[in-house]
Amino acid sequence: MPRGxxxxxxxxxxxxxxxxxxxxxxxxxxVRLSSLDLTKMTAGWGQPRADESVxxxxxxxxxxxxxxxxxxxxxxxxxxxxxxxxxRLTAWxxxxxxxxxxxxxxxxQVAADGxxxxxxxxxxxGAAAERIDIDLAGKQTLLLVVxxxxxxxxxxxxxxxxxxxxxxxxxxxxxxxxxxxxxxRVLWTPPAGPExxxxxxRLFGVRPGHPFLYRIPCTGTRPxxxxxxxxxxxxxxxxxxxxxxxxxxxxxxxxxxxxxxxNTTGSAAKDFSIVVGETLALxxxxxxxxxxxxxxxxxxxxxxxAARTMIESGMADYGYMYVNIDDCWMKKEGDLPYRDAQGAVxxxxxxxxxxxxxxxxxAQGLRAGTYISPxxxxxxxxxxxxxxxxxxxxKFAEWGFDFLKYDWCSYEQxxxxxxxxxxxxxxxxxxxxxxxxxxxxxxxxxQYGMGNVWEWGAEVGGHCWRTTGDLGLERDQLLPGFYxxxxxxxxxxxxxxxxxxxxxxxxxxGWVGSAFNQSEGTPTSLTTNEQYSYMSLWCLMxxxxxxxxxxxxxxxxxxxVLCNAEVIAVDQDALGQQARPVRQDDQTLVLVKPLExxxxxxxxxxxxxxxxxxxxxxxxxxxxxxCQVRDLWRQTDLGxxxxxxxxxxxxxxxxxxxVREER
Ligand code: GLA
Numbered sequence: 001m002p003r004g005x006x007x008x009x010x011x012x013x014x015x016x017x018x019x020x021x022x023x024x025x026x027x028x029x030x031v032r033l034s035s036l037d038l039t040k041m042t043a044g045w046g047q048p049r050a051d052e053s054v055x056x057x058x059x060x061x062x063x064x065x066x067x068x069x070x071x072x073x074x075x076x077x078x079x080x081x082x083x084x085x086x087x088r089l090t091a092w093x094x095x096x097x098x099x100x101x102x103x104x105x106x107x108x109q110v111a112a113d114g115x116x117x118x119x120x121x122x123x124x125x126g127a128a129a130e131r132i133d134i135d136l137a138g139k140q141t142l143l144l145v146v147x148x149x150x151x152x153x154x155x156x157x158x159x160x161x162x163x164x165x166x167x168x169x170x171x172x173x174x175x176x177x178x179x180x181x182x183x184x185r186v187l188w189t190p191p192a193g194p195e196x197x198x199x200x201x202r203l204f205g206v207r208p209g210h211p212f213l214y215r216i217p218c219t220g221t222r223p224x225x226x227x228x229x230x231x232x233x234x235x236x237x238x239x240x241x242x243x244x245x246x247x248x249x250x251x252x253x254x255x256x257x258x259x260x261x262x263n264t265t266g267s268a269a270k271d272f273s274i275v276v277g278e279t280l281a282l283x284x285x286x287x288x289x290x291x292x293x294x295x296x297x298x299x300x301x302x303x304x305x306a307a308r309t310m311i312e313s314g315m316a317d318y319g320y321m322y323v324n325i326d327d328c329w330m331k332k333e334g335d336l337p338y339r340d341a342q343g344a345v346x347x348x349x350x351x352x353x354x355x356x357x358x359x360x361x362x363a364q365g366l367r368a369g370t371y372i373s374p375x376x377x378x379x380x381x382x383x384x385x386x387x388x389x390x391x392x393x394x395k396f397a398e399w400g401f402d403f404l405k406y407d408w409c410s411y412e413q414x415x416x417x418x419x420x421x422x423x424x425x426x427x428x429x430x431x432x433x434x435x436x437x438x439x440x441x442x443x444x445x446x447q448y449g450m451g452n453v454w455e456w457g458a459e460v461g462g463h464c465w466r467t468t469g470d471l472g473l474e475r476d477q478l479l480p481g482f483y484x485x486x487x488x489x490x491x492x493x494x495x496x497x498x499x500x501x502x503x504x505x506x507x508x509x510g511w512v513g514s515a516f517n518q519s520e521g522t523p524t525s526l527t528t529n530e531q532y533s534y535m536s537l538w539c540l541m542x543x544x545x546x547x548x549x550x551x552x553x554x555x556x557x558x559x560x561v562l563c564n565a566e567v568i569a570v571d572q573d574a575l576g577q578q579a580r581p582v583r584q585d586d587q588t589l590v591l592v593k594p595l596e597x598x599x600x601x602x603x604x605x606x607x608x609x610x611x612x613x614x615x616x617x618x619x620x621x622x623x624x625x626x627c628q629v630r631d632l633w634r635q636t637d638l639g640x641x642x643x644x645x646x647x648x649x650x651x652x653x654x655x656x657x658x659v660r661e662e663r
Pocket of ligand 1: 378407446
């Protein structure tokens with residue numbers, strides 16, 4: 001018998017036996033993780049399962065099958081009271097094979113008594129399971145965490161395979177996560193003064209000779225009187241409403257006008273460029289969308305009421321202007337006919353007069369948006385544009401729409417071609433059709449980031465493109481969903497510029513729909529600090545600012561988050577750069593956005609569960625000190641600092657400032 005293999009055979013089991021003896025003493029009890037109360041474990045999707053994957057299959061990582069363990073889904077947390085009785089944790093961790101080649105990416109973490117003892121690093125589908133063996137001697141509490149690794153939680157099926165606690169004393173007990181501390185709804189945004197203040201971007205794009213509509217966003221006690229100096233021929237201003245309408249000049253170029261507003265307490269003036277050319281959406285679109293509050297219940301009346309509220313609540317005075325229907329305004333399968341004699345899509349009974357609805361929205365100086373899919377059906381199962389694209393687009397223009405969200409949905413069934421071309425084709429087609437119309441329609445690509453849409457969205461005629469799957473309502477996540485979506489979107493900063501924006505989905509605060517098609521919404525579960533972080537992150541990322549909560553239940557706190565002129569000015573800055581992440585780890589995100597006036601907007605985000613001091617040196621932020629610092633939310637100067645920015649940032653909170661070199 002050859003000697004080598006025999007020696008190996010003897011050596012391997014012997015060493016394992018010895019190691020095992022060292023790890024498990026005679027009095028030890030092995031407690032399987034799967035025997036604990038898994039109702040205490042949270043998951044970002046589905047339910048954690050004992051001895052099965054989250055979808056109920058055998059636990060399988062990179063082809064290796066595990067006899068027992070826990071299958072869960074990021075973000076997932078389990079808190080366990082150990083009481084000093086557990087000596088070790090052993091397990092194999094990895095992504096379950098049931099996700100196939102989908103882009104799962106997760107990180108496993110183990111913490112005890114507040115200290116992180118293990119991190120797997122990013123693990124992807126197909127990667128071999130990693131063995132963990134962690135000393136827990138004397139520890140009181142254990143936290144088992146699976147985080148999405150920065151690209152949203154889609155496909156993040158995670159296994160704690162053959163996970164065992166080696167117990168020598170008190171038995172481990174799974175418990176609920178401690179509740180989120182209450183935070184008072186403090187209003188950071190100072191109330192607008194009585195004197196006029198003209199908000200909104202410094203410029204607006206329109207194609208030559210096309211219809212133009214712009215309501216001057218202006219706060220201050222009404223009545224206000226408006227005027228515009230040097231308004232090109234073909235445009236008129238209504239002095240009482242501040243609405244400019246008419247047709248843009250045929251000659252391309254930048255028409256610089258001065259917007260003026262006055263009331264009994266004072267006056268304001270602002271230079272504004274009407275940029276006649278081929279580029280629309282020179283700054284990110286701002287408005288409201290029906291999806292996350294009304295879902296399939298949406299009616300024409302919701303849209304009309306939303307437009308009225310956009311004016312009455314003051315949102316329009318800060319630049320919100322698009323009133324956008326999402327899915328579910330067309331016919332559902334079986335509700336024939338789907339189309340009119342010209343082949344254009346017909347609305348369902350809840351939208352009896354789309355033209356009248358759009359006219360009413362326009363009469364208030366606002367713009368209207370619509371939605372459809374290039375596929376045969378929309379995501380919610382309503383009629384799509386497939387093979388009727390031109391007729392539908394012409395109908396949208398005839399109705400007067402100014403914005404189209406074009407949502408991939410069922411297009412997969414009819415897609416042709418390979419690779420990127422397959423993804424580009426429907427958007428290129430609609431982009432070309434829209435360019436041929438006598439109307440400016442902003443094109444919002446919605447295909448969840450497939451094929452790195454940020455690299456080609458503009459080429460096919462898109463003005464903004466969703467970079468991820470749906471943000472969705474808050475699930476049981478370690479950090480609220482806007483962080484993972486935001487962190488993913490933040491990576492594409494180099495692709496944003498005037499007319500081309502990364503879209504991380506809507507702003508879901510205030511009252512949001514509790515679930516698809518249920519009749520009631522609920523107030524957001526986001527804390528005060530999380531809501532300020534959300535808005536700050538979107539503004540730094542030059543994201544479209546589209547609120548999708550209930551317009552009928554706007555409260556002062558929600559309005560104070562949505563309507564801070566200095567914060568919105570960061571989003572709407574004419575330079576059109578998206579903030580660059582200069583530091584990002586589990587606990588901290590630092591974003592820097594260069595602004596047109598040479599200053600920079602900086603966000604210090606604290607992702608940790610407790611208040612922390614966050615610092616950033618001027619060098620790190622790419623500026624030369626000393627610098628003047630202004631708190632944008634509170635609209636107060638913080639003074640001059642020689643070396644760095646430093647702030648105490650609360651749990652999941654933000655410090656959003658503007659930094660200007662002192663020269
Ligand atoms: C998709 C989109 C959502 C919404 C729904 C409507 O999920 O990503 O934003 O439009 O479809 O069905």
